[in-house]
Amino acid sequence: MGILVRNLTKKYGDFQAVNGVTFEVPAGQLVALLGPSGSGKSSILRIIAGLELADTGSVELTGEDATHVPVQRRGVGFVFQHYALFRHMTIRENVAFGLELRRPKPNKDEIRARVDELLGLVQLMGHAERYPSQLSGGQRQRVALARALAPKPKVLLLDEPFGALDAKVRDELRAWLRRLHDEDHMTTLFVTHDQQEAFEVADQVIVLNHGKVEQMGPPQWLYERPATPFVTEFLGSVNVLNVETVLTMDQHGDEVPLSLDLPGSEGGRAVYVRPHDLEVQRHRDGRPCWPARIRRLTPLGGLARLVLTLHDGTDIQVQLTRQRCLELSLAQGDDVFVLPKDLKVFHQPGNFVENYMI
Amino acid sequence: MVGKPRFGSLGRSLLILAVVGWFALLILVPSLALFRAAISGGVGAFWRALTSPEALTSFQLTIGITLIATVVNTVMGLLLALVLTRHRFPGQTFVDGLVDLPFAVSPIVAGLMLVVVYGPNGWLGIPLNAIGFQVVYAWPGMVLATIFVTLPFVVREVVPVLREFGVDQEEVAYTLGAGRWRTFRKVTWPSIRWGLAYGVTLTVARSLGEFGALLVVSGNILGRTQTTTLYVHDSIESFNTEGAYAASLALAAVSFILLIGMESLRRRVAIREGTE
Amino acid sequence: MSRHGIPHNSWTSLSIRTGSLLYLAVMVILPLVALGVQAAEPGPWAFWNEFTNPFAWHALKLTFTTALAMVAINAITGTATAWVLVRYDFPGKGFMNALIDLPFAVPTVVTGIMLVALYGPTSTLGAIMGQSGFAVIYQVPGIILALLFVTYPFVIRSVQPVLYEMDRAEEEAAATLGADDWTIFWRVTLPTLWPAIVTGSALSFSRALGEFGSVVMVAGNRPLATKTGPMYIFGEIESGNRHGAMVVSVVLLTCSLGILIVLNRLQRRGDESHGR
Numbered sequence: 001m002g003i004l005v006r007n008l009t010k011k012y013g014d015f016q017a018v019n020g021v022t023f024e025v026p027a028g029q030l031v032a033l034l035g036p037s038g039s040g041k042s043s044i045l046r047i048i049a050g051l052e053l054a055d056t057g058s059v060e061l062t063g064e065d066a067t068h069v070p071v072q073r074r075g076v077g078f079v080f081q082h083y084a085l086f087r088h089m090t091i092r093e094n095v096a097f098g099l100e101l102r103r104p105k106p107n108k109d110e111i112r113a114r115v116d117e118l119l120g121l122v123q124l125m126g127h128a129e130r131y132p133s134q135l136s137g138g139q140r141q142r143v144a145l146a147r148a149l150a151p152k153p154k155v156l157l158l159d160e161p162f163g164a165l166d167a168k169v170r171d172e173l174r175a176w177l178r179r180l181h182d183e184d185h186m187t188t189l190f191v192t193h194d195q196q197e198a199f200e201v202a203d204q205v206i207v208l209n210h211g212k213v214e215q216m217g218p219p220q221w222l223y224e225r226p227a228t229p230f231v232t233e234f235l236g237s238v239n240v241l242n243v244e245t246v247l248t249m250d251q252h253g254d255e256v257p258l259s260l261d262l263p264g265s266e267g268g269r270a271v272y273v274r275p276h277d278l279e280v281q282r283h284r285d286g287r288p289c290w291p292a293r294i295r296r297l298t299p300l301g302g303l304a305r306l307v308l309t310l311h312d313g314t315d316i317q318v319q320l321t322r323q324r325c326l327e328l329s330l331a332q333g334d335d336v337f338v339l340p341k342d343l344k345v346f347h348q349p350g351n352f353v354e355n356y357m358i
Numbered sequence: 359m360v361g362k363p364r365f366g367s368l369g370r371s372l373l374i375l376a377v378v379g380w381f382a383l384l385i386l387v388p389s390l391a392l393f394r395a396a397i398s399g400g401v402g403a404f405w406r407a408l409t410s411p412e413a414l415t416s417f418q419l420t421i422g423i424t425l426i427a428t429v430v431n432t433v434m435g436l437l438l439a440l441v442l443t444r445h446r447f448p449g450q451t452f453v454d455g456l457v458d459l460p461f462a463v464s465p466i467v468a469g470l471m472l473v474v475v476y477g478p479n480g481w482l483g484i485p486l487n488a489i490g491f492q493v494v495y496a497w498p499g500m501v502l503a504t505i506f507v508t509l510p511f512v513v514r515e516v517v518p519v520l521r522e523f524g525v526d527q528e529e530v531a532y533t534l535g536a537g538r539w540r541t542f543r544k545v546t547w548p549s550i551r552w553g554l555a556y557g558v559t560l561t562v563a564r565s566l567g568e569f570g571a572l573l574v575v576s577g578n579i580l581g582r583t584q585t586t587t588l589y590v591h592d593s594i595e596s597f598n599t600e601g602a603y604a605a606s607l608a609l610a611a612v613s614f615i616l617l618i619g620m621e622s623l624r625r626r627v628a629i630r631e632g633t634e
Numbered sequence: 635m636s637r638h639g640i641p642h643n644s645w646t647s648l649s650i651r652t653g654s655l656l657y658l659a660v661m662v663i664l665p666l667v668a669l670g671v672q673a674a675e676p677g678p679w680a681f682w683n684e685f686t687n688p689f690a691w692h693a694l695k696l697t698f699t700t701a702l703a704m705v706a707i708n709a710i711t712g713t714a715t716a717w718v719l720v721r722y723d724f725p726g727k728g729f730m731n732a733l734i735d736l737p738f739a740v741p742t743v744v745t746g747i748m749l750v751a752l753y754g755p756t757s758t759l760g761a762i763m764g765q766s767g768f769a770v771i772y773q774v775p776g777i778i779l780a781l782l783f784v785t786y787p788f789v790i791r792s793v794q795p796v797l798y799e800m801d802r803a804e805e806e807a808a809a810t811l812g813a814d815d816w817t818i819f820w821r822v823t824l825p826t827l828w829p830a831i832v833t834g835s836a837l838s839f840s841r842a843l844g845e846f847g848s849v850v851m852v853a854g855n856r857p858l859a860t861k862t863g864p865m866y867i868f869g870e871i872e873s874g875n876r877h878g879a880m881v882v883s884v885v886l887l888t889c890s891l892g893i894l895i896v897l898n899r900l901q902r903r904g905d906e907s908h909g910r
């Protein structure tokens with residue numbers, strides 16, 4: 001087992017940052033803690049590292065209870081968002097720092113060899129004698145990673161590791177981190193607010209909101225089977241429609257309310273549809289559909305994004321392939337019919353989900 | 359916060375105790391000792407010493423000199439700060455450093471420099487004496503000395519504010535059709551006034567307390583016109599300790615009030631910088 | 635020519651620039667040049683003689699040793715004070731923080747009077763200390779004490795902002811790598827604070843070289859014993875040896891100016907290397 005946290009809570013003044021969080025990171029996996037800012041993800045990471053103490057709950061690292069072990073002896077590698085390199089030390093001194101503190105202390109040659117190995121790994125061999133201020137952001141973050149890995153930590157923790165980098169460098173580093181993990185399989189937990197990053201890099205994703213775990217699982221599974229409205233909305237774009245006001249045209253051309261079998265239909269319940277789960281047609285074919293008008297059409301390379309207005313005035317987003325768009329020869333202002341392929345409805349008490357495939 | 363119990367709570371308490379103790383011993387206790395010494399002969403004696411004719415004359419002179427020096431250095435300091443931040447001319451870095459020079463000069467040396475220039479045989483002293491205008495060993499020399507030692511304060515406080523503030527907002531004002539004076543009054547002035555006020559307070563505090571330079575330019579003449587600091591010094595020399603203590607306490611009280619003013623101004627400056 | 639392209643070459647801005655630069659020239663450059671020229675006029679041999687005169691030499695040596703002793707103490711206590719004020723909370727912290735600048739506000743003569751009132755032979759504490767052989771006033775320790783008081787804020791005010799703005803992540807990174815509190819302090823925190831400590835120390839050293847008002851009150855003015863450089867200058871002016879005064883002045887001035895110039899250079903280079 002890699003990391004196990006049980007029932008963590010943490011309060012800052014009146015703010016409940018972490019509220020009863022329990023999860024497990026299996027050994028050798030790369031897991032993302034995903035959530036919006038203020039969801040408690042960084043606090044959880046810092047509690048696991050021992051940089052902060054939880055109010056209640058426990059932390060286990062590789063099967064041993066670490067709740068009361070000071071940060072110095074937890075054996076975690078930690079990478080900070082803004083690198084936190086020691087600016088008065090060279091790159092070599094930065095990477096060697098943790099090695100020099102190990103007991104028994106490795107001799108000079110061992111330290112040198114290990115630093116060289118890591119600088120080779122992060123492809124910064126030629127920069128060993130430079131200072132952090134002489135490196136680019138991406139290079140600095142690689143040094144920070146090498147420094148964290150040097151003492152061979154039990155687990156690796158990364159706090160928004162690519163958040164401060166520009167888009168291109170960020171993509172490169174993501175791919176690189178994934179490759180690195182595929183080679184050495186170190187138990188890794190990283191924090192991010194970017195769902196694309198979590199999906200690209202992680203084996204599993206833990207979605208957090210308001211200091212609680214909303215859902216945990218492999219990325220694609222979370223995307224297809226979100227457990228809560230929050231997860232649905234947070235992972236990719238989604239149309240939220242009001243059950244009561246959206247009218248469907250039935251096979252006779254009559255407009256009727258959504259024919260969903262909803263027990264105890266109370267007001268304000270919502271239906272969730274992803275933009276690519278909607279089909280657009282010129283003509284009705286007998287299946288239930290929503291009449292709509294194209295308000296805006298934005299070609300995006302191989303795809304096209306449509307904003308449609310339904311009869312009740314709701315705007316919805318639809319994503320089509322460019323191909324399909326051309327086939328239908330769609331233009332702004334056209335009247336079309338929309339067929340939902342996959343609808344999700346969340347039943348509030350119990351939070352259980354129903355998927356309606358139409 | 360890292361390792362919240364940094365140095366353990368015992369080590370931390372000891373460190374706090376040591377620092378506070380040192381502060382109390384070095385700064386607070388001597389201040390209280392002065393207070394005690396000044397009123398040791400009773401409040402009546404203190405009041406008599408404070409209102410003796412020599413003391414009162416010295417207060418007047420100090421206030422007068424402070425007023426002139428503050429006005430001159432506020433105006434000139436503001437202009438210098440504007441020139442240093444909004445103009446570009448050869449030797450700018452040199453001028454920038456030159457402004458700080460009075461900070462590096464011992465007050466005694468400052469006094470000596472003025473005697474060398476404005477004294478009876480000085481470069482400017484000879485022509486000025488010829489037209490009957492005596493600078494050194496008279497009050498104009500004291501004013502000049504005070505201006506010299508307080509010259510950097512306003513510039514040093516206003517320049518960083520002007521740099522931080524930048525020219526963007528001024529340029530916006532120009533594009534909106536505001537003239538130079540209007541731009542200064544409506545855009546620049548509101549952003550620098552607290553920094554300026556802080557510089558002025560420092561100038562006032564230093565003017566009230568200047569001693570070494572005044573001692574030199576006022577000469578060692580018996581019964582010379584005395585500022586309050588000179589009065590304190592001469593009273594000690596002539597064993598009039600009550601007078602010295604009373605005047606010292608008055609100066610200390612005024613500087614304490616100025617310090618409180620400085621603190622609140624500094625907070626204002628910090629808030630302004632924080633919001634921008 | 636304006637820095638940002640607004641045509642500022644009008645008559646007003648030209649006269650503002652000329653006026654303020656002329657003011658600086660008359661107020662600062664002229665006295666400085668006059669002092670330098672007149673000190674050098676009698677020739678290098680005369681300059682050397684005045685410089686190596688045993689009384690001048692001893693006064694300068696005393697000034698430097700007392701200033702060094704003060705810096706050694708202030709560098710440590712100042713850093714500790716800044717640390718405690720930034721990192722810890724304790725009752726009375728706000729009060730103490732507000733009073734740190736008191737020595738900048740209090741006139742130096744008053745500082746001297748305070749110390750005499752507390753440790754002087756006529757006070758209880760002073761009498762006890764005198765009897766047990768630890769006399770402070772009219773002795774070298776008194777000079778150091780006065781210097782400690784007047785330069786108290788320098789190191790604190792220089793280190794405090796650096797500590798405030800310091801990225802705690804560097805210290806946290808060291809902790810995750812296994813560094814204990816002392817290792818973190820010595821290898822991560824202190825190297826970051828080092829430039830600020832050096833700056834504060836150098837400023838206080840420069841100030842101490844010229845300090846007169848407080849020292850003259852507590853030193854007792856005994857030649858070859860407790861007479862510092864500035865006191866020697868004043869004594870030579872009083873006794874009519876103006877050249878001797880000017881020579882020592884030039885030496886002191888060169889030292890404090892040198893310190894400020896080196897500091898300025900270092901700061902500029904530091905800013906560049908950190909890309910700020």
